[in-house]
Amino acid sequence: MTAPSPALTAADILVETLIAWEVDTVFGLPGDGINGVMEALRTRQDRIRFIQTRHEESAAFMASAHAKFTGKLGVCLATSGPGGTHLITGLCDAALDQAPVLAITGLQAHDLIDSFTQQDIDLSRMIGNIAVFDTKVASAAHMETVAGLACRAALTRRGVAHLSIPADMQVQRLEDSPRSSRNRPGHVPNRRFYGRSLPDPDQVELAASILNRAERVMILAGQGAAGAVSELEKTADLLAAPVAKALLGKAILPEDHPHSTGGIGMLGTLPSEEAMEGCDALLIVGSTFPYIEYYPDPGQARAVQIDRDGERIGLRYPVEAGLVGDAAESLHLLNEKLERKQDRSFLERAQSGMARWREMMRAAERQDDVPMKPQVVVxxxxxxxxxxxxxxxxxxxxxxxxxxxxxxxPGQDYAVSGTLASMACGLPYAIAAGLAHPDRPVFAIVGDGGFAMQLGEFSTAVRHGLNLKLLVIRNGMLNQIAWEQMMFLGNPQFACELQPIDFAKAAEAMGGRGFTVSEPGQVDAVLDQALATPGPVVIDAIVDPYEPMMPPRLPETHARNLREALPETPGREKIEAALAAEPLRTMIEAGRK
Known part of the structure; x- marks a missing residue:
């Protein structure tokens, strides 16, 4: 690395380092606590762009989504005090989903820290709890060392790095910065040293032995399998294995792939759940799907797990063979030792179940009820x-x-706040996707609760003319929360109703286009018109607030809780009518053991 010019400020060094690490976009909101960095960005806007957001939480979500959609470092920026605290939800999303993100925050002047001055909040202490790298920058000479280390840590350890920079240190020139005798200029290279790690050969042998001896193998694939699709397909074929996908792995295999059983968990499919219940071996590839109750019962199945992070092996289910390494390389080595199973009956049962499940989903999408069912428009x-x-x-x-x-x-992508499962992520994610891939159309499906939290951010999409089509499911309810109140604890729905907002008019007010649809007969015409409209568009879909949210198999405890909750829940009669109607009635019956 060439030593930087003595005339550069700490902020200049930071931004030059970002450029060296191939960062092309910074998301954030200006403020006086970050003015030095903003000036460094202004003078380099031909090489790195700053995307002004309407809220710092959105900036952090966008940085997380940018990392997910590009594989590169996502960067967000906020001023001191409340600017930095607003970042935290989006940074937690990045940390839990292992998205590489660098957060840059301002800080009061270095000699006023911890003196109860304005916005005197120790953001390092707050963000440091979730960060893989965190430091307060002491000087321009210190910035020369830590800026590259922060970028490298975020990318290598797949997490959040944080630099908190006092306002006066941002504008300190390197020539004015005291340097210790051991801090030689240019000693930290601005490079990431890439490598694809390989698993222990003995663990590969053990994994192959387990899977070859099994009769009914199930595969659970997550986002970590994204770069190993062809290898995963070969593994599934050799093992005659159904493949369930964690939500972050939704785009790993096409939904109509012969081995795919769709999602897993409360949002998943019955065939995925049945295959988990019936398997005698489980192969987990790049996933730490958090809902333990949807895994096989402990002792039912022997398990093999592939993950680049050894800390995550056996995190959800007892594992006998752990392959710590790159998913594609690990599967390639494993496939060389697998024997093709002649008995395909376990897979065939899952395929038959998927045919029935898909027909139930199609039946739900054909309903002509008014109020409109949300499945119709989605x-x-x-x-x-x-x-x-x-x-x-x-x-x-x-x-x-x-x-x-x-x-x-194939060729389509999907992202969501997976492990954090935060509301208000959908629109910032879509904006980040549109900015990263301006040649691709972007779609978002959001609820009226989450969309309202960051409603003003739609104007950011308008400002940049993004090819974004946003479908708002307006049921006037925090619907999932209402059903969790009823099914998890047997409590009546409470405090989940929402004041209605005309989102189509709000979109128009912000310079976009808005369409409203409320009846099944209108759906095709409205969607065709909305999707043919250039630029950012909101489709405001007014749907049935009492449509139940059902897991693929309704546990008896949930059914009992629901019966107890309904008598005091508003809209009881409409909910009971929905539960008794097709296709929910068939889904509930099919889900009973």
Missing amino acids: GALGRRLPPEAILTSDSGQNTELAARHVPLG
């Missing part, structure tokens, strides 16, 4: 996604709808 949107589409969703009932009613194929 299914219609899903059928219209072009081959190169990028899809995001928020957290809530809209996540279930996207998971079950939007089939993704």
Whole structure:
């Protein structure tokens, strides 16, 4: 690394380092606590762009999504005090989903720290709890050392790095910065040293032995399998294994792939759950799907897990063979030792189950009830996604709808706040996707609760003219929360109703286009018109607030809790009517053991 010019400020060194690490976009909001960095960005805007957001939480979500959609470092920036605290939710999303993100925050002047001055908040202490690298920058000479280390840590350890920079240190020139005798200029290279790690050969042998001896193998694939699709397909074929996909791995295999059983968990499919219940061996590839109750019972199945992070081996289920390394390389080595199973009956049962499940989903999408069922409009949107589409969703009932009613194929991508499952992520994710891939159409499915939290951010999409089509499921409810109140604890729904917002008018007010649809007969015409409209578009879908959110198999405890909760829950009669109607009645019956 060439030593920087003595005339450069700490902020200049930081931004030059970002450029050296191939960062092309910084998301954030200006403020006086970060003015030095903003000036360094201004003077280099021909090489790195600054995307002004309407809220710092959105900036952090966008940085997380940028990392997920590009594989590169996502960067967000905020001023001192409340600017930095607003970042934390989006940074938690990045940390839990292992997205490499660098957060840059301002700090009060170095000689006023911890003196109860304005915005005197120790952001290092707050963000450091979730960071893989965190430091307060002491000087321009210190910045020369730590800026590259922060970038490298975020990328190598797949997490959040944080630099907190006092306002006066941002504008300190390197020539004015005291340097210790051991801190030689240019001693830290601005390079990431790449390598694909290989698993222990003995563990590969053990894994092959376990899987070859098994009769009914199930595969659980997550986002860590994204770079290993062809190897995963070969593994599934050799083992005659159904493949369930964690939500972050939704785009790993096409929904109609012969080995795919779709999602797993509360948002998943019955065939995935049945295969988990019936397998005698489980292969986990790049996933730490958190809902332990959807794994096989301990002792039922022997397990093999592939993960680049050894700390995550055996995190959810007892594992006998752990392959710590790159998923593609690990599967390649494993495939060389697998024997092709002649008995395909376990896979065939899952395939028959998927045929029945898909027909139930299609039946739900054909309903002509008024108020309109949300599956109708989501299914219609899903059928219209072009081959190169990028899809995001928020957290809530809209996540279930996207998971079950939007089939993704080759060349399409999907992202969501996975492990954190935060509301308000869908729109910032979509904006980041559109900025990173301006040649691809972007779609988002969000709920009225989450969308309202960051409603003003739609103006950011308008400002940049993004090819974004955003479907809002407006049921006037925090629907998932309402069903969790009833099914998890047997409590009546409480405090989940939302004041209605006309989102189509809000979109128009911000310079975009808005469309409203409330009846099944309108769906095709409205969607065709909305999708043919250039630029950012909101499709405000007014749907049935009492449509149940059902897991693929309703546990008896949930059924009992629901019966106890309904008598005091508003809309009881409409909920009971929905539960008794098709296709929910068939789904509930099919889900009973």
